[in-house]
Amino acid sequence: MRAGDTVHGYRLMEDFRVVGAGLSEWSFAERAGRAYFIKRFLAPTYPDDAAPGSARTKARKRARCAAFEAHHRGIQAAMAPLTSYGGNLIATLDFFREGAKYYKVTEKVDLAGLEPGDVAALGFPVQLVLLKTVAHSLKILHDLNIVHSDLKPSNVMIKRTELGYTTKLIDFDSSYLVGSPPPPEEIVGTMNYYSPELVRYIQGSASVADLTQASDIFALGLIYAEYLTGALPAFDPTYHEAAIAVLNGAQLRVPPGHAPAPLATLIEQMLLVDPAARPDVAEVHSTLMGLRSDTSTIGRFPVPARTRSPSHVPRRLRPSTPAEPGPAMAGSPIPRGSALRGKGLRLIADAVRPAPDSPPPGRGRALLGKLIGKIEERRLR
Secondary structure (H helix, E strand, O other), rough: OOOEEOOOOEEOOOEEEOOOOEEEEEEEEEEEOOEEEEEEEOOOOOOOOOOOOOOOHHHHHHHHHHOOOOOHHHHHHHHHHOOOOOOOEOOOOOOEEOOOOEEEEOOOOOOOOOOOOHOOOOOOHHHOOOOOHHHHHHHHHHHEEEOOOOOHHHHHHEEEEEEEEEEEEEOOOOOOOOEEEEEEHEEEEEEEHOOHHHHHHOOOOOHHOOOOHHHHHHHHHHHHHHHHHHHOOOOOOOHHOOHHHOOOOOOOOOOOOOHHHHHHHHHHHHOOOOOOHOOHHHHHHHHHHHHOOOOOOOOOOOOOOOOOHHHHHOOOOOOOOOOOOOOOOOOOOOOOOEEEEEOOOOEOOOOOOOOOOOOOOOOHHHHHHHHHHHHHHHHHH
């Protein structure tokens, strides 16, 4: 399908291009004078009667397609009352199947092209507006009992407006209703922004009840820290991911001088290991609304560390002696854009940002290797 072709009433403005780990393609399209973003999923594909394969294989593929459709239509229906073209939640406006492929249509957003490092250089008044708008959008989602489940900077689109900047929250493909997360082997997301409980859920040491809106709050805290400082909070790089560092006793801090004391304290609370100890999005939003853009960013006392029993940390994530790397960890940390796929699972890790004079990798690689190894075990079953 090329530029100029029409699918389901949408005329493509350019050719489809592959994005991410190659699980989908996207383009822009026009209908009735409006521009849209259109995404074509490469999997699953619906087998018609003429498709190759046995009747049993086709039945299995159709069952997977039915579950895929039910998930996307369920989230679309749940968000429908509070979403519209032009809002700050860029939700699905249309979802359909054409032939063997599934398509999703959303509003087209013109971006300002800002990365977290660029946001960190904007100054606190602009940063505060961005923090508020993200929290407001997430509050709408959480009030509907929906977990976004894939919060990261690339899913928070920054748009230039006449008055400055605002944010648009996108990509609800991984979202789910509280109490109904996907099975561990079908979790999709970026490992850098996993919450500690999501790591434990993938490992099999946390239950469905442990995955709530608080998982989004942890990821949002990481994004906020990046917006203010240009980098994720510092932790021992041998753990590779913030969630694994926190599960092993690290407490993530906002460096002094980057945020007013109330905001720095709020972010550090958002990054606590215990989901129940984190503020909900309503508290995050109300705290932000109570801040003035001219509030001083002078340093303050950090949030006191919480005493935790060692049993709170899954045994497989505790510090250990160096071990043989897991199947995906041979050689070096997972580079940006790498992926493991199996039973619909895709794990993408951005490049690790090691601290200056950091110790050589070893223990952390073994810990992350165990997590990836467990995922690979499921893939090979």
